[in-house]
Amino acid sequence: MDVLTIAFLFVAGLLAxxxxxxxxxxxxxxxxxxxxxxxxxISASASSAVSQFPGYVTSTLAYWSDLKKIWRSALVLALVSMFGAAAGAFILVSLDNAQFRVLVPWLLLAATAVFAAGPYLKPAPRPQDATPSSGADWKSPVVQFFTAIYGGFFQAGMGIIMLATLGLTVRGEYHRLNSIKNLLSNVISLVAILVFVSGGIVAWTYALSAMPGVALGGYGGVWIAKRVPQAYVRALVVVIGLLLSAYYFISM
Structure with missing residues (x-):
């Protein structure tokens, strides 16, 4: 891999x-x-999961004070997420690139649609504690299991989907739900990465080229977030998702 490619991936990680x-x-x-x-x-998806992992860790640490109060209620969801993520990651590893390539444009299009609808899927703030709602304890782990399968298989849009499903099955105000989402994202990503590494599908040189950029971009993004309207950035991501979907549809 040449210097220009390394620089390209670093900048992509920085922006991501x-x-x-x-x-x-x-x-x-x-x-x-x-x-x-x-x-x-397949290698691109696995390597992307590796390069994005530091961002999940830092976002979880930012919510550490909230998680210390609710870790018991999140433990069951974390355990369920482990099994779901493993299942999704093993499905990805079992496919060949030709099979996965057929799915990619549809996955990107679906993830883009979910991302675009994200502001409408966010749960309304509620004052209750972030614990499974009474009488529906079984719903949250079941829904989370299937969400984790998707996350282990293809992580694009995973956070938005998870926040939406947690809002439907778990009590709590937005930031507590977001803290659970960040924790579960770590679990799903880590399990998926272990499966990807064991399957030998991670391109480490590529992943490590982008990873420092992801970390720096995440830190700088907090400063940008205070000055750039989120709607503009969301529109940019939707355009990127649509362009990638179109690229894969055309190249199929």
Missing amino acids: GAINAIAGGGTFLTFGAYTLAGLPP
């Missing part, structure tokens, strides 16, 4: 980290950058 900090959706950039750099789609 900033976009994640402002509005989410940075996975679209890293996945797209890896495919443009020549990685096959």
Whole structure:
């Protein structure tokens, strides 16, 4: 891999980290950058999961004070997420690139649609504690299991989907739900990465080229978030998602 490719992936990671900090959706950039750099789609998806992981960790640490109060209620969801993520990651590893390539434009299009609808899917703030709602304890783990399967298979749009499903099945105000979402994103990502590494599908040089950019972009994104309207960044991510979807539809 030449210096220009490394620089390209670093910049893509930088932008992805900033976009994640402002509005989410940075996975679209890293996945797209890896495919443009020549990685096959399965390796691009796995490498993107690796490069995005530091951002999940830092976002969870930012909510640490909230998580300390609700970790017991999140534990069951975390355990369920482990099994779901493993299932989704193993499904990805079992496919070949030709099979996955057929799915990619549809996955990107669906993730883009979910991302565009994100502001309408966010749960309304409620004053109750962030614990499973009474009489529906079974719903939250079941729904989370299927969400984790998607996250283990293809992470684009995972956070928006998870926040929406948690809002339907778990009590709590927005920031507490978001803290649970960030924790579960770590679990799903870590399990998926372990499966991807064992399957030998991570392109480490590519992933490590983008990872410092993701970390720096996430830090700088907080500063940008205070000055750039989130709607503009969200529109940019939607355009990127649509362009990537069109690219894969045309190249199928």
